[in-house]
Structures are given as C-alpha cells and as structure tokens.
Amino acid sequence: MTTELEQQIAAAQEAVTKQGDTVRSLKASAKEGKAEKSEVDAAIQKLAELKLTLESKQKEFEKATGKVSSQSKEALRAALAGVLERRMFYIPSFKIYGSVAGFYDYGPPGCAIKQNMTQVWRTHFVLEENMLEVECPAVTPEVVLKASGHVDRFTDFMVTDVVTGECFRADHLLEGHLEALLEDKKNPVSPEKAKEIRDLLAGVGELKADTMEAALTEYDVRAPGTGNGISPPFAFNLMFKTSIGPKGDMVGYLRPETAQGIFVNFRDLLYYNGGKLPFAAAQIGNSYRNEISPRAGLLRVREFTQAEIEHFVNGDDKRHPKFSLVADLRPLLYSRELQMGEEKKAQPMSLGEAVSRGIIANETLAYFIGRTWLFFCKIGVNPARMRFRQHLQHEMAHYATDCWDGEVETTYGWVECVGLADRSAYDLKAHSAMSKIDLTAFEKFPEPRMEEVVKVVPNNKELGAVFKKDQKAVKEALEALDSSAAMDVKAKLEAGQTATVSNCDGQTFEIKAGMVEIKKVTEKVTGKTYTPSVIEPSFGIGRIMYCMFEHCYYTREGDETRAVMGFKPVVAPTKATVFPLVQKPALNDLAAKLSRELTAAGLSNLIDTTGNTIGKRYARTDEIGVPFAVTVDFQSVEGDGSVTLRERDSMTQVRVPASEVAGVVRDLVDDRTTWEAVSSKYPAQKASADEE
Amino acid sequence: MTTELEQQIAAAQEAVTKQGDTVRSLKASAKEGKAEKSEVDAAIQKLAELKLTLESKQKEFEKATGKVSSQSKEALRAALAGVLERRMFYIPSFKIYGSVAGFYDYGPPGCAIKQNMTQVWRTHFVLEENMLEVECPAVTPEVVLKASGHVDRFTDFMVTDVVTGECFRADHLLEGHLEALLEDKKNPVSPEKAKEIRDLLAGVGELKADTMEAALTEYDVRAPGTGNGISPPFAFNLMFKTSIGPKGDMVGYLRPETAQGIFVNFRDLLYYNGGKLPFAAAQIGNSYRNEISPRAGLLRVREFTQAEIEHFVNGDDKRHPKFSLVADLRPLLYSRELQMGEEKKAQPMSLGEAVSRGIIANETLAYFIGRTWLFFCKIGVNPARMRFRQHLQHEMAHYATDCWDGEVETTYGWVECVGLADRSAYDLKAHSAMSKIDLTAFEKFPEPRMEEVVKVVPNNKELGAVFKKDQKAVKEALEALDSSAAMDVKAKLEAGQTATVSNCDGQTFEIKAGMVEIKKVTEKVTGKTYTPSVIEPSFGIGRIMYCMFEHCYYTREGDETRAVMGFKPVVAPTKATVFPLVQKPALNDLAAKLSRELTAAGLSNLIDTTGNTIGKRYARTDEIGVPFAVTVDFQSVEGDGSVTLRERDSMTQVRVPASEVAGVVRDLVDDRTTWEAVSSKYPAQKASADEE
Structure with missing residues (x-):
C-alpha cells in the first residue's frame, strides 16, 4: 500500500511543478496583454488545490508508515528547488543553448549569498587568524600537477555502454546496482549474500581496476536505461586539459584544487613571514573537475569555488597556541571507533577531550575542526545536523596522519563539505623533488647546541677517476644521505663490502672503500632544517551553500505554500526591504529616503512600491530570505x-524612529545587537491580520 | 652625449637591482647563521652607494635635457617593481618551476588590495545602482562563443621566425620596427617617409592579413634577436581550448570575457526584474586569453579579473534618470575631434556639456563615464592622469554606436583600463539568432494605441502544395518579414512579379501571388516588442591595480631609498600597525589588546614587536602602504x-585614548571622518627626530 501511496505522491508532486510553470508563463503573458487576469487567477486556484492534494497524500504516508517518506524528502527538495530556481539563486548555465551538465550560474541572490559567505570565511579565518591570503591562476602548467600526482592519479573509473558509447562512473553504477539488490523485496538475497554485498559497498571507493572489473562482472552490472553490456573499467583523468602559448607545445590543465598554488609559493611565503613557522596561507578561488556524470545540483559540479588553508607547521610540534579557545566546544564527532561500532552514530565530545584521548591526532587539526564548526554556525547551518567524520585507515592517503570530513545532513544524506587533513610533509617534499628547489624551513635553537653529526666527505679525485662524467651525480647522492643511511654505508665499506647509493633521478652507483670518508663529529649546531608538515582545511563553497539552503528553508506555520528562507542576516542577499504602506507620494518619498540611507550604510535593500498587500509583499521577500x-x-x-x-x-514588529532605522539594521546585521534587545528598546507594534 | 648618459643610467640601475638581490639573500643566510652581520652591513652600504650614483646620473640627465628621461621612467618602474615583488604584492606564478609568461600570483598585500578594490567596485556599482550581479562559469561550450563571434574572430595576427619557430605578434613587431625607423638618428628618414610611417603606425590595429603582410614585406621586418626572416602573418585564436565531459566530443573554451554569461541569461534576468527595463547586470570574474607574447607585467596577462556591466535599455530612449548627479563632473575627455586636431590633448569638459553637444552619444553612456571616473578617484588613481578617449570611427565595431576607453597615464604610456561601449542590440540579436530563443523585451504603452500595422497571412494550403516539407520554413520566413519588407513583397506580387524571401538558415524561397495575403489593418496595440540595446562598461581589475600602484608610489622627501605606497585607506591591504615603543610586557599586552580590538572592528592590522627603531618599523609599513x-x-x-x-x-601624529583608537581608525577607513577632523579633535604629538 505504501508503494502505491508513494507513486501517488510522486504524481502529485509532478502536477504541482507543472502547474507552477503554467502560472508563471501565464503571468508573463498577462503582462504583455496576451492573457486575461481571470485565466491567471484560475491557474493559481488550481495550483493551490494541487498543493493541498500533495500535502494530504504526504500526511497520509507519514501516518501509515510512522516515518518521513523518501518521497517527502523528494518533495522538500523539489519545493526548495522551485524557490531556488524561480528566485534565481542558481540556474543551469547556458540555458538558452540547452545547458551543459555540471555548470551553474548564480543569479542575484545566490551571487550575493556567495559573496557574503566568502566574506564571513575571510574574516573568520584570514583576518582573525592572520593568514597569508594568495590568489593564483587556474591555468596550471603540467609539471606542477605532475609533481602533485594529479596527472597520474586524479582519475575515476569509467565504463561505457558497448552499444551507445554513453559514459558512466563505474563506482556509481556498481553502488546503484548493489543497493537495488539489497532493496529488492521480490527477489530477496540471502543474509550471507546481503552481508557480502554490504561489505563490498563499504569499500567501493577503494577498488582498483582489476577488483572493480571483477565486481562488475560478478554482479553482471549493465548500462542503465539500455541494459546493454559495459566496457571494462578504465581510469579517466578528471582534469580539463588545455594548451598554453601560441606554439601548442606546453600542456596545461585547469587546477583541480587551489592548494597547489600555495605549495609552489611556500618559499616566498616563508620569506614574507620573516622565516617563522607556523603560519597559514589561504586561497579562495575556482577549481575544475571534468566529472564523468555530474549530478545532485550544486553537490557535484565541474567548476566550483574552494576556500583552502594550508597551515605549515613543524611536524615535531603540532600544538596550537589558541587551542584553549576551542577546547570546550562539543561538535558531533564520528570517530573511526564509532563508525566501526554497533550504533554507527556520531557523539558530541569536547575537542579538548578528543585530543587528550588521542581521537584527534593533534591540537592544530582539532583547532581547525573547532573553527570550522564555529564558521558553519555563523552562516546558518544547524550544528545538530553537522558532524565531523574521521577517515577510516584505508580511506587515507599513505602519507596522511589523520583526516576528518565536515559533513552536513541533507535530503541527499550526509554531504561532505569540508575536508580537514594532516598531510604530513608530503606536498612540499613532492614539489621540492620535482623542482629541485629547497622547500625546507630552518628552526633556530634558542641557544646553539653541541651535537654529534655525521659528516660525509666525498673523495673527489677517486670519484672522478672511477665515475668520470657522473662524478657530480655520485657526489650529490652521497651528500644527500641522511645520518642513518650514511652510517650504513660506512659500516659496509668498513666490512670490506660495496654499498649502493642512488640520486633523485633514480641513477644507482656502487661505492667502494676510499671513495668517501664518513665520520661522526661533534659540532656547534645553531638550529634544524626540516620540511614542514601541512594541515589542510579545504572548503567547498557551493556545497556549503546548498546545505545551508536546506537548513534555512521552512514554510510558514499553517501555510505550506509560503516558503521562507531563514538566512542569517550576515548571509542574507538583501538585508532589508522598504515598503510604503500604500502608494502615496509622501510615503514613497520617505521610503526612497530610507532606502538611500540603508544603501549609504552598506546595506543591500529593495524598495517595493507595487501597492500589493503587505502580506503579499512579505511573502515575496520571505522567499529570498530578507531578514528585516x-x-x-x-x-x-x-x-x-x-x-x-x-x-x-x-514576524514581530516594533516602531523605530525613521532616522534610527538604518543604524538599527546595520547593528542587527553585524551582530552588534539582537532582535530581543531591539524589541525591548522600542515599542511593539501588533501586526494586523491581513499582513501575514 | 645624452645617449651615453642614458646607457650609464641603465647600467647603474642594473647594478642597484643586482645588489638588492645580494642583500636579500645575505639577510636570509644570516638568519640561518650562514652569513655574518658584517657582511650584510657591507652589502647594504654598497647598495646605498649604488643608489646615490644612479640618482646623480638621473639628475644630470634631467638637467642636460630638461625632461624626465625615459630611463628615469624605467628607474621609477624598476624601483616600484622592486617593492611590489619584494613585498609580494604579486610575483610570477610557478616560480619554482621557472614560471610561465603571462601568469601572476597575488601575494598577501596584492590579494587584499584586489579584494578591497572589487568590494569598492561592488558597492559603487552593484549596491548603489541596484544592479543584478551574476556569476557564471569560465568553461564555456563552443556554441556560445560561436554566436558571440569569438570562435571566428577573436584572433591576433602571428608570425614565426622561419628558422627557430619562435612566435611573435605581427602588430607588435611592425610597430617596434616602425618606431625604431622614426627614432633612428643615424639614418634619419625623409619627412615624407616619416609621415607615411606615422600614418601606418596609427592604423596598425586595423590591418587585415594581406595589408599586414604587405607592410611587413615592404619594411623588411625580421625576427627580433635572430634577424631571421618571418612567416606570413596568420590569425591565431586567443582562446584557451578544452573539452567538456568524458566523451571528448564537446569543445569548450575558457571565456575570453565575462559578458557572454550575462547575455545568455538575459531572459531570466528580465523576468527576475519583473519584465521592466532598463536594468543592469554585472559580473566580476576571471577571463582568459592565450596571448601570443604576454608582457608589461600585469598589463597583458593570460588570466585576469574583469568586472563587467551590461546595462540593457530601450534603444529609442537612452536617457538616464540619475544623469543630473554626474552632469557637472569634468573629467578629461579626449574626443575624436581632439584626437584629429593639432594639439592632440584631452580637455576637461562637463559631462552635461559633452552630451548636449553630441560629443558623448547619450546620457547613459555619459553617466557610466562619470561613475567610472568617481570610482577611479575613490581607489586612488590621480584624476589629472586619467582620461576618457573616444574610439575613432574605424576602431569601432560596425554595430557600435559610441565607445570610450578609460585610460590612465603610467610609465608605459596611456593604459586602457576600462572600455565603455554602446553596443546597440548586437549581442542579444546574435544569441537569439543562434539559440532561436526570443530575447526581446516588451514595453507596455501607458494607454493602448490604435496603430496601422502590416499583417502577413500565409496561405497554408497553397504553400503546402508548392513547398511540401519546406512549408513551415517558408511560412516562418514570411511571418518574419518586417513591415517595409512585407510591403515590398506585396507590391511585387500585385505587379505580377515573384518575390523572394529567406529564412535565418539562409534558405531562399520564391513567392508568387496567392501564396500570401499582405494587408494594412488598424489595430489596438498595447505595447512594443524590441531587442534591447546594451551599454557595456568593462573593467580590467589587474590593469587598474597596476596603474593605481604607479600613482600611489612615492619616496620620502630627501630620502630616495624610502618607498611609500600612498594607498587610500579603503584600498590599503593593512589598515593599521600596532607598535609597542619598546619591548616591555605591559606595552606588549596593551598592543596585543589594541590589535584584537582592531580585528574585532574588521580592520586588518599587524603587530610589530621586533624592538627595531620606530623609524625602521615605519619604513617597513610605508612600503606596504599602511595608512595608520x-x-x-x-x-x-x-x-x-x-x-x-x-x-x-x-607623518603627523595625535594622542588618542586607547579605548577610542579602533573606532577612530574604522571611521577614517570608512571615510566617515578625515585626518584633518581627527587632528583638530585630539592633541598633536610631535615626532622625535629618530622616528622618521
């Protein structure tokens, strides 16, 4: 019975969407005198009836099943999408040419929200933490992304329909197929098979080409829609490729992340910072990924804005001087242990406890988790529906020490919005190896120390005689030995054996006694040279925006057709509207004056002199989340x-002297005062019935 | 003699630059204990001496010639470049990999200035003019840029060295060659030849492939450096090409301008604006041009930020309701007439006069010239060194009505920073033709009018019989006829002739009597459908920044080594520094507290507890233009x-209560008060001699 109901709900939803389109196009025609007002009114009446039908079906379903239907999730998502597209928060790009998947345009309110959100981010992170902000190009020469590993490894497995040639992501196809098997009530799988499928599902992201192919074959996964066979999976690089310069011989890519721009500038940034560590650099900018199958609106797109931080720190000391400021925050943490446990549920825990119990690897990583949580609260994400999920061991790159994803709960499930990773010294070492440029830092000891050090003194004459033109390469390979490797060589040579050394180009040389002197000496050491570790919080701005939209969206009590975007004032695209109650010159003039005063105070505002009822005007501004x-x-x-x-x-109201209103709104937007304080300072005004 | 002096100046400049590098690297070594302080001091002493030599040579030159030498321009540019690179305003991208021409990274101060400048732009244009801001992707499918003409015509002529294959821009090569001929004192050209060369120079930008080739051949232009022959010129498209999606069959480009994103959204934006015109949309974002030979730092780069406005307006009425607010501004205007005249010099003229005399085509274009001028003043460009230059007739596209470039005077000459163009209805018509989507607006008359209109009524039966499957195309071609074309057809048919009509795909059809009825009827008309004209102010943010840098740069009176960046407070990357006079805990604590208060007030600030002399600390902050x-x-x-x-x-000082200082600085930065007002409110403090 519930399945039938679900189908009815889906049909009702579709009818509402269609009728909404009809109403909009009729309204536009009416403006041009091509449709009668009576037609428009009739269409609106019909829309209201369809919405009531939809609502009653949904209630029926919830009553029958005791749970919020996935259909009702769909309904919420569709209703929100209606507002977002109708009010032009964002729309598919290149619409008049039929659009291209994975590209979106932000319209005026979306653009303003994005600006406001990145400004909050900049204040919260760059200004308050004194970070060094940089801006680097998106077009990147191949060598940079070769060093970072993106040219070789930034791939997804793709399969194609062997008949139509259509492309699919192999992991998405496999996941969809396995989930369908689990949910198939007509042909239920055995409990053993179900366990096997669930285990496979948990590890889909980690499959290699051969294991992926085996899984696709074993479960006979076919192309969606056609049911045709599929090709074996092959790696598809997700970077957009281009060519730099007029000759066509320099390969470039659009950066897949902003982080590399910071790494390649490390040396200059360190100099800028007076040679001192730790310091953090940040970048806000667009990144590009040529996704095989973009989907889910803003959640998986091909061009998107990232805000990334690279906090450079001595790997031996990852304490953070301001950690005490976040130690008592209690975000929902979903540790490795909880993920492997019975309940599979995140728990609130103070960051201080998480660090002291070794759940979060170090203070700096935990500090950024805390700051990230505060940022999400500031911009209007519900903290009860946000968690930090620790990467399982097999999810992490081999060099990473600890990783946590900031995830937000939405109708699409938990959406990863932020990645916080302790990447050790991997990135700087990779770029140093490729560029042959020293990317180390020097830590000066408070006092010079006497230390035993291993000295490697190549015998140039002997090396020249044996290695000829390779002399320099051998010398460099010897001098690059670290202490313990040098002592190994020494031991071998003293035992009458030969030893091999290799340089960073992969050349190997055989060393015999007499070619090098290796000795321990006691020296005055003034400090230590090391490659800094990096802790990287990386934010996806579009995803965060979408999650925030879902958390802010609600409908007025008792009227499911009146959508409200409950944006925090600091994020809201328009801070205030100004309405003359009726269309009279004196009222219009004062409204225009107040609008100018709001503008002068830097507050975006709209003036609405349409003469519609106040209730109607409120409904319009509620939809774009105008707070005042x-x-x-x-x-x-x-x-x-x-x-x-x-x-x-x-929906409460106060009476404020006209001359004070711009200042009051400015203070409210800047969080210098609260609505409660304003309400107690100024006399209340009761709303008349027709206003809401 | 002056040539010899110029060579000496160039040599002295090079020595200063080299020694500057030496000092920096010695300082870095000293920090790691690898160089002695005495070495550093000696190097600094040497640098000071070299600077004195340079300065005296420059003065000598100026005295001898009575003019500022081009060498001194070079010196100013080099000195400024030294500050900009050393303090990391911007640096070549991918430095550790040897850089790629035409790409720059903004370091912390550059990044902050760019942010501040775009925020001023946003407030000045988007907020104050209620524009609709949008954000569209850089990756653009081919069809969009095919419609706009970029795929076919966004090219520069390129030539290659026939031996080495090196690429050059043909116009740059020709210009350089011609200018050298004019300046060649040893083999002076005849006055007639000189005139011919100057005429050719003035029109280099307008040469076609054949005339360019002829000119290169006539003047025997050869490849720079090698002196080899060059290939004939060929068109090179400046767009970066890529491929969208996994199949590799969808060509995409990185947008060469942000404007197209607005045009393709016109229909949705018009709906968003309630169907009303005029309105303006704006976009700030990155654009990409694969320049053949990038040069002159930020002035010609391959990835750059644009801020573009498209003001949509009825072509029949380009008045602007706020024109009176700018009518009395008197920017320097360099009209067509002045450019063709004797003096060749821009003149100040009120915008009101320029419009009434028909010098600027219409109020809306003039309004944006005025607003642009105010914007440049706000961000610290010297208005006496900025002019608006009108395009000569042959510089404009055939569809354009009037175009003015906002140009700023720098050591590179007059640099085009803003283009302001009345582009008529060209862009919307081009996209409408390609997409087959209606991109018109409807103007409702205050009262319906009775108007005589031409009705075209195709005879479907007859058309079907004659044209078969083309019936629909013929019908559309007939219905698309405008009134006068329709009357021509009518006249021909009535005269017993046939008439031809063609559709937008270029098909042509022969029409005979009986296939269509064409008649004049009197109808009630409620309004008019038209394709809006567009007035486009387009800003290049990087270029504006560089020009602003040149105008803000100066050295302290009497000390040519002390560079100051005189940024306007609103643009300055750091608003204030906080210094404890000496290193004492009580002073440090108060300084830290004041720094936190400045941060809380949203003011970027630096705290400097190095214990250097105040004078030294001022010198450091002057270089990054900290105003307070x-x-x-x-x-x-x-x-x-x-x-x-x-x-x-x-360099004047006042004593302000510590508790008030953050508020005072905030008011100064926001232009709510002036330094004069602050100086008269608070007691003055005399600077001690060692402070400056």
Whole structure:
C-alpha cells in the first residue's frame, strides 16, 4: 500500500511543478496583454488545490508508515528547488543553448549569498587568524600537477555502454546496482549474500581496476536505461586539459584544487613571514573537475569555488597556541571507533577531550575542526545536523596522519563539505623533488647546541677517476644521505663490502672503500632544517551553500505554500526591504529616503512600491530570505515619524524612529545587537491580520 | 652625449637591482647563521652607494635635457617593481618551476588590495545602482562563443621566425620596427617617409592579413634577436581550448570575457526584474586569453579579473534618470575631434556639456563615464592622469554606436583600463539568432494605441502544395518579414512579379501571388516588442591595480631609498600597525589588546614587536602602504592611557585614548571622518627626530 501511496505522491508532486510553470508563463503573458487576469487567477486556484492534494497524500504516508517518506524528502527538495530556481539563486548555465551538465550560474541572490559567505570565511579565518591570503591562476602548467600526482592519479573509473558509447562512473553504477539488490523485496538475497554485498559497498571507493572489473562482472552490472553490456573499467583523468602559448607545445590543465598554488609559493611565503613557522596561507578561488556524470545540483559540479588553508607547521610540534579557545566546544564527532561500532552514530565530545584521548591526532587539526564548526554556525547551518567524520585507515592517503570530513545532513544524506587533513610533509617534499628547489624551513635553537653529526666527505679525485662524467651525480647522492643511511654505508665499506647509493633521478652507483670518508663529529649546531608538515582545511563553497539552503528553508506555520528562507542576516542577499504602506507620494518619498540611507550604510535593500498587500509583499521577500522589513505609513510622515520594523522569523514588529532605522539594521546585521534587545528598546507594534 | 648618459643610467640601475638581490639573500643566510652581520652591513652600504650614483646620473640627465628621461621612467618602474615583488604584492606564478609568461600570483598585500578594490567596485556599482550581479562559469561550450563571434574572430595576427619557430605578434613587431625607423638618428628618414610611417603606425590595429603582410614585406621586418626572416602573418585564436565531459566530443573554451554569461541569461534576468527595463547586470570574474607574447607585467596577462556591466535599455530612449548627479563632473575627455586636431590633448569638459553637444552619444553612456571616473578617484588613481578617449570611427565595431576607453597615464604610456561601449542590440540579436530563443523585451504603452500595422497571412494550403516539407520554413520566413519588407513583397506580387524571401538558415524561397495575403489593418496595440540595446562598461581589475600602484608610489622627501605606497585607506591591504615603543610586557599586552580590538572592528592590522627603531618599523609599513600606525608607550600604560596615532602621508601624529583608537581608525577607513577632523579633535604629538 505504501508503494502505491508513494507513486501517488510522486504524481502529485509532478502536477504541482507543472502547474507552477503554467502560472508563471501565464503571468508573463498577462503582462504583455496576451492573457486575461481571470485565466491567471484560475491557474493559481488550481495550483493551490494541487498543493493541498500533495500535502494530504504526504500526511497520509507519514501516518501509515510512522516515518518521513523518501518521497517527502523528494518533495522538500523539489519545493526548495522551485524557490531556488524561480528566485534565481542558481540556474543551469547556458540555458538558452540547452545547458551543459555540471555548470551553474548564480543569479542575484545566490551571487550575493556567495559573496557574503566568502566574506564571513575571510574574516573568520584570514583576518582573525592572520593568514597569508594568495590568489593564483587556474591555468596550471603540467609539471606542477605532475609533481602533485594529479596527472597520474586524479582519475575515476569509467565504463561505457558497448552499444551507445554513453559514459558512466563505474563506482556509481556498481553502488546503484548493489543497493537495488539489497532493496529488492521480490527477489530477496540471502543474509550471507546481503552481508557480502554490504561489505563490498563499504569499500567501493577503494577498488582498483582489476577488483572493480571483477565486481562488475560478478554482479553482471549493465548500462542503465539500455541494459546493454559495459566496457571494462578504465581510469579517466578528471582534469580539463588545455594548451598554453601560441606554439601548442606546453600542456596545461585547469587546477583541480587551489592548494597547489600555495605549495609552489611556500618559499616566498616563508620569506614574507620573516622565516617563522607556523603560519597559514589561504586561497579562495575556482577549481575544475571534468566529472564523468555530474549530478545532485550544486553537490557535484565541474567548476566550483574552494576556500583552502594550508597551515605549515613543524611536524615535531603540532600544538596550537589558541587551542584553549576551542577546547570546550562539543561538535558531533564520528570517530573511526564509532563508525566501526554497533550504533554507527556520531557523539558530541569536547575537542579538548578528543585530543587528550588521542581521537584527534593533534591540537592544530582539532583547532581547525573547532573553527570550522564555529564558521558553519555563523552562516546558518544547524550544528545538530553537522558532524565531523574521521577517515577510516584505508580511506587515507599513505602519507596522511589523520583526516576528518565536515559533513552536513541533507535530503541527499550526509554531504561532505569540508575536508580537514594532516598531510604530513608530503606536498612540499613532492614539489621540492620535482623542482629541485629547497622547500625546507630552518628552526633556530634558542641557544646553539653541541651535537654529534655525521659528516660525509666525498673523495673527489677517486670519484672522478672511477665515475668520470657522473662524478657530480655520485657526489650529490652521497651528500644527500641522511645520518642513518650514511652510517650504513660506512659500516659496509668498513666490512670490506660495496654499498649502493642512488640520486633523485633514480641513477644507482656502487661505492667502494676510499671513495668517501664518513665520520661522526661533534659540532656547534645553531638550529634544524626540516620540511614542514601541512594541515589542510579545504572548503567547498557551493556545497556549503546548498546545505545551508536546506537548513534555512521552512514554510510558514499553517501555510505550506509560503516558503521562507531563514538566512542569517550576515548571509542574507538583501538585508532589508522598504515598503510604503500604500502608494502615496509622501510615503514613497520617505521610503526612497530610507532606502538611500540603508544603501549609504552598506546595506543591500529593495524598495517595493507595487501597492500589493503587505502580506503579499512579505511573502515575496520571505522567499529570498530578507531578514528585516521597514514599512512606512501615515504616522511616519504625519505623526511621530516612526516606522515599523519587522523581523522575518518571529514576524514581530516594533516602531523605530525613521532616522534610527538604518543604524538599527546595520547593528542587527553585524551582530552588534539582537532582535530581543531591539524589541525591548522600542515599542511593539501588533501586526494586523491581513499582513501575514 | 645624452645617449651615453642614458646607457650609464641603465647600467647603474642594473647594478642597484643586482645588489638588492645580494642583500636579500645575505639577510636570509644570516638568519640561518650562514652569513655574518658584517657582511650584510657591507652589502647594504654598497647598495646605498649604488643608489646615490644612479640618482646623480638621473639628475644630470634631467638637467642636460630638461625632461624626465625615459630611463628615469624605467628607474621609477624598476624601483616600484622592486617593492611590489619584494613585498609580494604579486610575483610570477610557478616560480619554482621557472614560471610561465603571462601568469601572476597575488601575494598577501596584492590579494587584499584586489579584494578591497572589487568590494569598492561592488558597492559603487552593484549596491548603489541596484544592479543584478551574476556569476557564471569560465568553461564555456563552443556554441556560445560561436554566436558571440569569438570562435571566428577573436584572433591576433602571428608570425614565426622561419628558422627557430619562435612566435611573435605581427602588430607588435611592425610597430617596434616602425618606431625604431622614426627614432633612428643615424639614418634619419625623409619627412615624407616619416609621415607615411606615422600614418601606418596609427592604423596598425586595423590591418587585415594581406595589408599586414604587405607592410611587413615592404619594411623588411625580421625576427627580433635572430634577424631571421618571418612567416606570413596568420590569425591565431586567443582562446584557451578544452573539452567538456568524458566523451571528448564537446569543445569548450575558457571565456575570453565575462559578458557572454550575462547575455545568455538575459531572459531570466528580465523576468527576475519583473519584465521592466532598463536594468543592469554585472559580473566580476576571471577571463582568459592565450596571448601570443604576454608582457608589461600585469598589463597583458593570460588570466585576469574583469568586472563587467551590461546595462540593457530601450534603444529609442537612452536617457538616464540619475544623469543630473554626474552632469557637472569634468573629467578629461579626449574626443575624436581632439584626437584629429593639432594639439592632440584631452580637455576637461562637463559631462552635461559633452552630451548636449553630441560629443558623448547619450546620457547613459555619459553617466557610466562619470561613475567610472568617481570610482577611479575613490581607489586612488590621480584624476589629472586619467582620461576618457573616444574610439575613432574605424576602431569601432560596425554595430557600435559610441565607445570610450578609460585610460590612465603610467610609465608605459596611456593604459586602457576600462572600455565603455554602446553596443546597440548586437549581442542579444546574435544569441537569439543562434539559440532561436526570443530575447526581446516588451514595453507596455501607458494607454493602448490604435496603430496601422502590416499583417502577413500565409496561405497554408497553397504553400503546402508548392513547398511540401519546406512549408513551415517558408511560412516562418514570411511571418518574419518586417513591415517595409512585407510591403515590398506585396507590391511585387500585385505587379505580377515573384518575390523572394529567406529564412535565418539562409534558405531562399520564391513567392508568387496567392501564396500570401499582405494587408494594412488598424489595430489596438498595447505595447512594443524590441531587442534591447546594451551599454557595456568593462573593467580590467589587474590593469587598474597596476596603474593605481604607479600613482600611489612615492619616496620620502630627501630620502630616495624610502618607498611609500600612498594607498587610500579603503584600498590599503593593512589598515593599521600596532607598535609597542619598546619591548616591555605591559606595552606588549596593551598592543596585543589594541590589535584584537582592531580585528574585532574588521580592520586588518599587524603587530610589530621586533624592538627595531620606530623609524625602521615605519619604513617597513610605508612600503606596504599602511595608512595608520598606533604606538603604545609608557604613558599609555602608566599615564593618561593615550596612544600615538600617526598618519602615513603627512607623518603627523595625535594622542588618542586607547579605548577610542579602533573606532577612530574604522571611521577614517570608512571615510566617515578625515585626518584633518581627527587632528583638530585630539592633541598633536610631535615626532622625535629618530622616528622618521
């Protein structure tokens, strides 16, 4: 029965969406005199009826099953998508040419929110933490991404429909197929098989070409839609490739992440910072990934904005001087242990405890988890629906020490919005090896120390005689030996054996006694040279925006058709609207004056002189999440000069002198005051029934 | 004699630059204990001497010639470049891999200035003019740029060295060659030849492939450096090409300008704006041009930030409601007439006069010239060194009505930073033709009018019989006829002739009497459908930044080694520094507290507890253009609790209560108060001799 209901809900949802389109196009025609008002009204009436049908079906389902239906998730998502597209928060790019998957345009409110959010990010991280912000190009020469490993390894497995040639991500196909098997009620799999499938599902992301191919074959995965056979999986590089310069001989890529721009600048940034560590650099900019099958709106796109931080620190000391400021925060942590346990549920835990119990690897990583959590709270993500999930051992790159993803719960499940990784010294070492440029830092000891060091003194004459033109390469290979490797060579040579050394180009040389002198000496050492570790918090701005949209969206109590975007004032695209209560010159003039004052205070605002009912005007501004509304009435121009100021979520109103209103809104937006404080300072104004 | 002097100046400049590098690397070594302080001091002493030599040579030259030498321009540029690179305003990208021409990274101060500047732009244009801001992807499918003409025509002529294969821009090569001929004192050209060369020079940008080839041949232009022959010129498309999606069959380009993203969204933006015109949309984002030979630092790069506005307006009425607000501004205008005249010099003229005399085509274009001028003043470009140059008739695209470039005077000459163009309805018509989507607007008349209109009624039966499957195409071609074309067809048919019509795919059809009825009827018309004109102000942010750097750079009176970047506070990367006068815990604590208060007020600031002399600390902050410095001394912690606040350019100081200092700086940065007002409110403090 529930399946039938679900189908009815889906049909009802589709009908609502279609009728919404009809209403919009009729309205546009009416404006051009090509449709009658009565037609428009009838269409709106029909839309309201369809919405009621949908709602009652959903309630019926929830009653019957005791749970929120996936259909109702779909309904929420569709309703939100309706608002987001209709009010042009974002829309598919190149629409008039039929669009291209994975590309979106931000319209005016989306663009403003993105700006506001990145400004909050910049203040919260760059300004408050004194980070060094940089901006590097997206077009990147191949050598940089060869060093970082992206040219060789930034791939997804792809399969093609052997008949149509259509492309699919192998992991998505396998996952979808396995999930369908588990959910198939008609042909249920055995408990043993179910366990096998679940284990395979948990590890799909880690499959190699051969194991992926074996799995696809074993489960007879076929191309969706056609049911045709599929090709064996092959690695597809996700970078957009181009060519730099007029000759066509320099390969370039669009960067797949902003981080590399910071790494290649490490030496200059260290100099800029007076040679001192730790320090953090940050970059906000666009990255590009030629996804095989973009999907889920803003969640998987081909061009997106990242905000990345690289915090450089001595690997021997990852304490953070400001850790105490976040130690008592209690975000939801979903540690490795909890993921492997019975309940599989994140738990709140203080960051101080997580570090002291060794759950989070070090203070600096935990500090950034705390700061990230505060950032999400600031921009309006519900902290009860956000967790930090630790990477399981097999999910992490071999060089990484500890990784946590900031995930937000949405109708798509838990969405990864931030990655926080302790990447050790991997990146700087990789670029140093490729560029042959020293990317180390020097830590000066407070006092010079006497230390026993291993000295390697090549015998140039002997090396020249034996190795001829390779003399220099052998010498460098010897001098590059670290202490313990040098002592191994020494031991071998003293035992009358030969030893081999190799340089970074992979050449190997055979060393015999007499070619080199290796000795321990006691020296005055003033400091230590080391390659810094890097702790990397990496934010996907588009994903965070989408999650925030879901958390802010609600409908007015008792009226499911009245959508509200409950944006935090600091994020809201428009901070205030100004309405003259009715269309009169005196009221319009004061409204225009207040609008100018808001603008002068740096507050984006809209003036609405349409003369629609106040209720209708509120409904329009609720949809784009305007937090404050100023209404000018006769008392404003003839009486005491006060205006009505209304707060969106509580719908409560106060009377504020017109001359003070811009300042009050500025203080509210900047969090210098609260609506509670404003409400107790100024007299309340009761809303009339028709206003809401 | 002056040539000899110029060579000496160039040599002296090179010596200064080299010695500067030596000093920096010695300082770095000294920090790691690898160089002695005495070595560093000696190198600094040598640098100072070399600078004195350079300076005296330059003065000698100026005295001998009575003009500022091009060498002194070079010197200024080199000195500025030294500061910009040393303090990491911007540096060549991918330095550790040897860099790639035409790509730059913004370091911390450059990045902050760019942010501040785009924020000023956003407030000045988007917020104050209520524009619709959008953000579209850089990766663009081919069809969009095919429609805009970029795929076919966004090219430069290139020639190659026939031996080495090196690539050059043909126009640059020709220009350089011709200029050298004119300046050749040893073999002076005849006055007639000189005139011919100057005429050719003025039109280099307009040469076609054949005329360019003829000119290169006539003047025997050869490859620079090698002197080898060059290939004939050929068109090289400047767009970076890539491929979208996994199949490799969808060609994409990186957008060469942000404007197209706005045009393709016109229909949605018009709907967003309630169907009303005029309105403006804006976009700030990166654009990409694969320049043949990038040069001149930030002035010609391959990836750059644009800020573009598309103001959509009814072509019949280009008045602007806010024009009176700019009508009395008097920027330097360099009209077509002045460019063709004797003096060849821009003149100040009020925008009101320029419009009424028909010099600027319309109010809206003039309004944006005025707003652009105000923007440049706000961010610190010297208005006396900025002009608006009108395009000569042959410089403009055939569809353009009027174009003006905002140009700024620098050591590179006049640099085009902004283009302001009235592009008529060209862009929307091009996209409408390619996409087959209606991109018109509808203007509703205040009252419906009775108008005589031409009705075209195709005879479907007859068309079907004659044209078979082409019936629909013929019908559309007939219905697309405008009134006068339709009347021509009518006249021909009535005269017993046939008429031809063609559709937008270029098919042509022969029409005979009986296939269509064409008649004039009087109808009630409620409004007019039209394709809006567009007025486009387009800003190159990097170029504006560089010009601003040149205008803000100066050296302290009497000390040519002390560089100051005189940034406007709103643009300055760091708003204030906080210095404890000496290293004492009480002073350090108060300094740290003041720094936190500045941060809380959203003011970027640096705290410098190095214990260097105040003079040295000022010198460091002058170089990155910090406008205000707060010094904490014993009186601040033991006396009246006041601190010293110093303004960078005047170097004057006042005593301000510590608790007020963050607020005072905030007001100064936001232009809510002036330094004059602050100086008269708070007691002055005389600077001691060693401080400056």
